[in-house]
Amino acid sequence: MDIEVLRRAPLFASLGDDVFAALTDELIEVDLPRGSSVFREGDQGDQLYFIVSGKIKLGRTAQDGRENLLAILGPGELFGEMALFDPSPRTATATAVSETRLAGLKNENLRALLETRPEVSAQLLQALARRLRRTNESLADLVFSDVPGRVAKALLDLADRFGRPATDGILVAHELTQEELAQLVGASRETVNKALAEFVQRGWLRLEARAVVILDIQRLRQRSR
Amino acid sequence: MDIEVLRRAPLFASLGDDVFAALTDELIEVDLPRGSSVFREGDQGDQLYFIVSGKIKLGRTAQDGRENLLAILGPGELFGEMALFDPSPRTATATAVSETRLAGLKNENLRALLETRPEVSAQLLQALARRLRRTNESLADLVFSDVPGRVAKALLDLADRFGRPATDGILVAHELTQEELAQLVGASRETVNKALAEFVQRGWLRLEARAVVILDIQRLRQRSR
């Protein structure tokens, strides 16, 4: 397994090489094809996961079957950590958006580390605080912004995290279908499609297969406010 | 100051009496009338707060002045803890909903405790995880439920936390104006008012000054799904 990504993860950055080496022995490798789930809402969770490569979507399903996505996570990020502190079952389903490799860590193993290493606790607290901040941000967006605004914001966020410079703009290979993008911003696929078409028509974007190229990031930023 | 509430707070429950006594010396008492703020969005934060009595609303303001509330917190709960892990300024404004007494604790003091007491870290992690869970819940509600549904949900939540049995139902003295309730559920005051009027007309609720009496909690629960 490529452990370089994990070595650089903030949670482990403070650890000595020996402690980190001991930890890697406890990691459980998981490989997932697109569309398969790591765990589902309601499952009992005894593990948390680091993303080595690929992308994971965290989603919830309403009783009528509609879905909404809480987050798209990429390499170096961790998820499923809430089971550590709370015995209640998982409140979200984690699904691979693309072919994905994970490193799982049993709660008990991390718990032992937390007992002896206050810096690791601090890092975990920071990670949770940041997630809470992001979620609060999304809440405000849902209340204040219309669908095109939320789409613009989501694209900019994805660009920040997964964007790569291209010849004529920023290539964002988000790997999401428009349906998934719609679930992420809390709107219908059709409305998201129209918002994208409008952005394209204005020359701010170019659409590619499960990707976009941002051509005019300034305008897009302006639209997202 | 009435420290009984704090002694029972989960964050301190695991501490010995001696450690707790030392901690109380570091607490800073704050009294607030209705409407005054503990801190505002953008402030630099170096303290977190426990609610001894009263209620606090956490809110954000959009650039056009519209507000939305992230949470209503009551006695025993803590807030402002995100400044501990993240140097960035406060992302919400904390305002007293009623006359409120707080106990403030400097970040540095808590940090010292975290270094030596892993149980306190664990409690703090748990508190954050629960908040994140609640926030995710709110997100899903915004996407899936209509305004009456969200109002019903908010009332049930407030009833859980602040309700007291009355002769003909559950008295929920939330102390919020309809405007504040609207900001909490992410809707306009008028729409919230109409939802409340409908519930009253169906005999599920009785309205009182900054309070409601829930008469038929079953139906209200059903409406909230």
Added chain:
DNA sequence: GGCGGTTGTGACGACTGATACACGTCTCCC
């Protein structure tokens, strides 16, 4: 007694979800 803040209610318009359908593309199987 007046005045600001809060509540109650109606009319209207805009955004957006639902529905329906055409089209393109990819995969898998024959």
Added chain:
DNA sequence: GGGAGACGTGTATCAGTCGTCACAACCGCC
């Protein structure tokens, strides 16, 4: 290699929810 079907995408029409605006009534407090 080609075709069928599943999946993803592009677009239009229509109806419903909800926000905005407007205004009346009410309450509590100075």
